[in-house]
Amino acid sequence: MQPRLSQLAVYPIKSTAPLHLSRCAVADTGLAFDRQFVVCDSNGKFLTARTQPQLLSIKASLLHDSLIMSAPESEPLTLKYTSIEKHYDNITVWKDQINAAYCGKAAEQWFSRLLQRPCKLYFFDSQSSRSVAENPEKQVAFADGYPLLLISQASLSDLNQRCKSTVVMEQMRPNLVVENTLPYAEDSWKRIRIGTVEFIIAKPCGRCILTTTDPDTLKRNPDREPLSILKKYRKGRDGEAHFGQNLIALNHGIISRGDAVEVLEVCEPERYPTT
Secondary structure: OOOEEEEEEEOOEOOOOOEEOOEEEEEOOEEOOOOOEEEEEOOOEEOOOOOOHHHHHOEEEEOOOEEEEEOOOOOOEEEEHHHOOOOEEEEEEOOEEEEEEEOOHHHHHHHHHHHOOOEEEEEOOOOOOOEEOOEEEEEOOOOOOOOEEEEEHHHHHHHHHHOOOOOOHHHHOOOEEEEOOOOOHHHHEEEEEEOOEEEEEEEEEEOOHHHHEOOOOOOEOOOOOOHHHHHHHOEOOOOOEEEEEEEEEOOOEEEEOOOEEEEEEEOOOOOOOOO
8 A cells, every 4th residue: 555644743842742734834943843942941951741741741733923832731831933033042952052042931920930940032033053963965854863754554553562561652752653565664765755755764753761651641651661672673773763754854845644655665674683
């Protein structure tokens, strides 16, 4: 069967809930508005749901002129794009220093109340720059390291057969979900086309403790599933548990849910030790 794009999601604010879309533009940093905002502490260091699981409860809606943020037991906050200040701070995302636009006092107060600590919201705008480590000519906003993450539905189904608890796709936080493939078919893809956009597969995605957090209860799995299971059968040469593939777009365009996923070039997949 023809592989097809079955889910399409962006995470406007890093580590917050996914926003599922029917179609989306692909720009220099990946999907439009994906991880374009990030919450930082008072020292300008990025915050994620690894240590602040409350972030997962935040939902962001995109309008033509604003971002609307909502969370349980909090009044929604509307951030007009025109209100984002032309004041830039040097913030830290992993090892990268990024010149990011401060989103104002209202957002600062909203997130500080929610997380119960001083923090600020920043935007990756046209004055911001951050190169992909292994492809310095390509840009990434506030995603961990690469612009996009792709996972096949069959891979998640296979993982669930190995776990005691059910793993939902939201725990794996992909941008693109593909159906009509064998499990881990994406491991052997090197170059694909979706809609009018071509992508190269950069490397397997090394997974972290965030995958063990239930997106509804915000609690961690007591058995550290699925990470503990992935380490048993998907541990790569880099020592990380792999699940999904990191992508880089080669051109701009529009992709839509239901689009065919054309495999243009394949490669030898990484071999994982059996247990």
